[in-house]
Structure formats: C-alpha cells, structure tokens
Amino acid sequence: MQVTFQDVTVRYGEKTVLENFSRTLDFSGVTALLGASGVGKTTFLRVLCGLERPASGRVVGFPARYTCLFQEDRLLPWLSARQNVAIVSGAQKARETLEKVGLGAELDAKPAALSGGMRRRVALARALAHDSAFLLLDEPFRGLDKACRDALLPLLAQEAQRRPVLLVTHDPAEAEQLRAKTWTLHGSPAEL
Incomplete structure (x- = not known):
C-alpha cells in the first residue's frame, strides 16, 4: 500500500x-x-x-x-474487557483475542479492576480484533514489562x-x- x-x-x-x-x-x-x-x-x-x-x-x-491504537487506552469504563473488545469484533473473537494477549481469566473484569498493563493489553486486543x-x-x-512485550511481539508479526x-x-x-x-x-x- x-x-x-x-x-x-x-x-x-x-x-x-x-x-x-x-x-x-x-x-x-x-x-x-x-x-x-x-x-x-x-x-x-x-x-x-x-x-x-x-x-x-x-x-x-x-x-x-483502518484501526488505530492510541497512547491512551480509551476503554469504556462501564464495559468489561470482553465487551470493550467485542464492540469492534463480536463476542467470540473478543474472547479469542483477549486469550492471545494473556487476559483469558479477566474477560469479565471492568477497566477499573485491571492494572495499567492489563488495560493496555485490552486496548491492544481491541485493535487486533478489529478487521481493517x-x-x-x-x-x-x-x-x-519486557517479558509481556516480548510475548506480544509475535502477535504483531502475525x-x-x-x-x-x-x-x-x-x-x-x-x-x-x-x-x-x-x-x-x-x-x-x-x-x-
């Protein structure tokens, strides 16, 4: 392109x-x-x-x-992690993508209950799940942290x-x- x-x-x-x-x-x-x-x-x-x-x-x-992941997470605070991703992809793809970023156990957690790094991964999952x-x-x-980043880099390559x-x-x-x-x-x- x-x-x-x-x-x-x-x-x-x-x-x-x-x-x-x-x-x-x-x-x-x-x-x-x-x-x-x-x-x-x-x-x-x-x-x-x-x-x-x-x-x-x-x-x-x-x-x-196109899909854009901003420096700010821009998650909707009243929605769960799964719902924040599902708004661009549907429930099944949201679950799969959250599992890929290591948040399969946090599907129903709202952003306020997640750490900053977890919120960042929800935002990344939403970007990856959006078809564009x-x-x-x-x-x-x-x-x-470096370990988390290193685990996520292959997803970007894919x-x-x-x-x-x-x-x-x-x-x-x-x-x-x-x-x-x-x-x-x-x-x-x-x-x-």
Missing part, C-alpha cells in the same frame, strides 16, 4: 512539526516509526490517518478502513501477514525483534 504526503505542513502555534513534507511511503509488513520523544511521531500518525488536518498540503492513498486494511499502533507496549502495521515507538529493540522496516523522524521541523 502506498500513501503520499504532498507538501504537508503541521504547526502548533509557533512550533512547526512538519514543513512541506512530501514523500510517497510504501507500507507492507511491519514499519516502525522511531524518534525521540516530542519529535512528532504521534502527529505524523494523526495526519497520516486524517485525525489531524495539516495547515497545508494533503495525504493521498490512505485506506478508509491498516493497523496503526502508537506506543502499544507503553507500561508493559498480524502483519494480513495487513500493514505501523508501529510508532521510541524503542529500536521492538523494531529489531519484528524485523521491521524502520523510518526515523528527527529534527525540527521533523524529517524522515
């Missing part, structure tokens, strides 16, 4: 994050977007999928059906066999373990 940025500029007040950014990007398998905190990785993702409008320019070729053309993950392993995955991270080890194509944002305004 190819997506083209055409002269995209993004500003927040006086700060320019992207300036006249033009590039055609080829997404296949896992692509890791690396960069220091605050360089503009999340902004890049939000502009890519149309959640944020650039001050000028446009993005062409992004699919209409493209999977965007913004710091999906934030708050998870997912990348059926749809492109963009992994936004500051950790090059995640990209290496996934054998991801790697892009690095750097500078101000950011360059790729």
Whole structure:
C-alpha cells in the first residue's frame, strides 16, 4: 500500500512539526516509526490517518478502513474487557483475542479492576480484533514489562501477514525483534 504526503505542513502555534513534507511511503509488513520523544511521531500518525488536518498540503492513498491504537487506552469504563473488545469484533473473537494477549481469566473484569498493563493489553486486543486494511499502533507496549512485550511481539508479526502495521515507538529493540522496516523522524521541523 502506498500513501503520499504532498507538501504537508503541521504547526502548533509557533512550533512547526512538519514543513512541506512530501514523500510517497510504501507500507507492507511491519514499519516502525522511531524518534525521540516530542519529535512528532504521534502527529505524523494523526495526519497520516486524517485525525489531524495539516495547515497545508494533503495525504493521498490512505485506506478508509483502518484501526488505530492510541497512547491512551480509551476503554469504556462501564464495559468489561470482553465487551470493550467485542464492540469492534463480536463476542467470540473478543474472547479469542483477549486469550492471545494473556487476559483469558479477566474477560469479565471492568477497566477499573485491571492494572495499567492489563488495560493496555485490552486496548491492544481491541485493535487486533478489529478487521481493517491498516493497523496503526502508537506506543502499544507503553507500561508493559519486557517479558509481556516480548510475548506480544509475535502477535504483531502475525498480524502483519494480513495487513500493514505501523508501529510508532521510541524503542529500536521492538523494531529489531519484528524485523521491521524502520523510518526515523528527527529534527525540527521533523524529517524522515
């Protein structure tokens, strides 16, 4: 899948994050977007999928059906873990996906009863369970220990066999373990 940025500029007040950014990007398998905190990785993702409008320019070729896992878990507090996932996939797939992320025993727990790492895995399960053309993950392993992260990385590799995955991270080890194509944002305004 190819997506083209055409002269995209993004500003927040006086700060320019992207300036006249033009590039055609080829997404296949896992692509890791690396960069220091605050360089503009999340902004890049939000502009890519149309959640944020650039001050000028446009993005062409992004699919209409995509799934995005944000840095915040965005779980519905009145629903159980299973219900939070089932809203995008149905009950059976929700159960299966929660089991894959190690939460088979927590299906009926509400977010308030789960640890931060468990809530993160519910959010990841919801993203994995949603059927779409493209999977965007913004710091999906934030708050998870290394053992948990290492157990979840094969799920992303498996997912990348059926749809492109963009992994936004500051950790090059995640990209290496996934054998991801790697892009690095750097500078101000950011360059790729």
